[in-house]
Amino acid sequence: MTLTISHTAADGTLIDGTSRGDGSGDVLAAHGWRWFRSIGFWGIRSSRDRAPKVRLIELTAEALRASGFDVEIDIDSTARPTAEVEADRIDRQTARVEALALKAGRRSEQAESAWEAEQRAAAQLPPGGEPIKVGHHSEGRHRRALKKVHQRLGQAVAAEGNAEEARRRAEATAVTTAARYSPVTVKNRIDKMHAEQRADQRELDGHERTLFVVRGVKLIEKFPPAEGTYRQALITRIAERADQITYWEGIRAQQIASGQANNFGPDTIAKGDLVRCSGVWYSVVRVNKKSVTVPARIGGDWTDTIPYHKLAGHRQAKEAETASASSSSIKEVRS
CATH class of the missing domain: 3.30.70 (Alpha-Beta Plaits)
Known part of the structure; x- marks a missing residue:
């Protein structure tokens, strides 16, 4: 075989x-x-x-x-274009959401039927919570009815739990694609891929690093360019990741154009401006290349940094002074 x-x-x-x-x-x-x-x-x-x-x-x-x-x-190690991979992923995710929604519906119907069965079994018990008459001809029938009620109750509770789990999975799956394409996630993914690309390029070209400096003398560790199968693997990986970066940067450009994502940077924000993050406005203490420095976000004498792509709003200093300079929601640097 x-x-x-x-x-x-x-x-x-x-x-x-x-x-x-x-x-x-x-x-x-x-x-x-x-x-x-x-x-x-x-x-x-x-x-x-x-x-x-x-x-x-x-x-x-x-x-x-x-x-x-x-x-x-x-x-066959040939990679597919990222656009094709993502379209296929979305199609599979959509099908999964539909299948889980149908399953949740079936489980809910089963739970409803189980509760109805429990109610029918309970209706067979003597009215008014009458106790078992030990030795009476009705004792066996009464005990069997109680046992049936307990069984139906257990089945109903289990069915309700299964239905709730199916609903939870359907809801969680439904937001997976949206979460994957959220503007902050997309920008984080792009930054991570660029960092990985730089690391692989250093491995490919060879690089060196300073281990320590003693009395002005540097001890440098040198790494030669990659060779053999490892070099080929790096070249392949860099090419595949370059295609991924192109795709996700295109998605981010669309999000910026549609207003889903901001395009803030050191050329659009200045010291003294207000920026909003997680529903709170902060006064900008310093403008950096990739982030802004703001007063401590949880209170304190230190400062925190917020990456530009995580900002949800911006007001210039003049606008902030006239609109809400004294607002309690704006955190000022302690003097």
């Missing part, structure tokens, strides 16, 4: 050719593979649009061959 382990950006890492009871499932589960019921394949979780886990694939293939299987490996 021949099994094929394949990897593509669109599908992730999957294995084809397995069947129920052939013994491959035990080997795959032991190596961290997961059965994806929706598509009917074993695969590696979160492998879509990621670099293939070559070592894990090779170890899995070796274990399967030791168990008597013929195994072929087909790896």
Whole structure:
């Protein structure tokens, strides 16, 4: 029997050719593979649009061959354009939201039916909370009715819990895409990717760092340019990330143009202006390259910094003086 382990950006890492009871499932589960019921394949979780886990694939293939299987490996490491990846992600997320909403609806109906069953069972009990008449011919019937009520109550409570969990998951999933594309998150992502890009470029080109200075003499540690397969991996990663940066910077430009995100910076804000963050206005103490310095946000004699992209409002000093110079919501620097 021949099994094929394949990897593509669109599908992730999957294995084809397995069947129920052939013994491959035990080997795959032991190596961290997961059965994806929706598509009917074993695969590696979160492998879509990621670099293939070559070592894990090779170890899995070796274990399967030791168990008597013929195994072929087909790896395509080509990355998809970021725009395509994000469109695919949104489509999958939308489908998941719809599926969870339907599931929540079914669970709510089941909970309602369970409570109705509990009410019907309770209606079979003697009226007025009559106690069990020990030794009477009705004792058995009374005990069975009480047991049925307890069972139905437990089922109703469990069904209500399942319905609430389904509603919670549906609501949480519904806001995932919006949270991923929130202006602050987008800017944080761009900044992080630029930092990663600079770090990889240093590895690629080679760099040096000063370990310490003693009496004016520097001890410098030098790192040569990357070579071999590691160099090629860096080149590939830098190219893929450059495409991602281009995509997310385009999203941010759209958000700025539509007014969803601000475009504040050292050329638009000056010392003495007011800026708003988390619903509070602060007086600007100093303007920095990537942030503004404001009085302590929780009270105190120190100062805090707020990145420009986290600001939600700006007033020039003259406007602030005429509008709300004495407002208690504006935090002034303590003299």
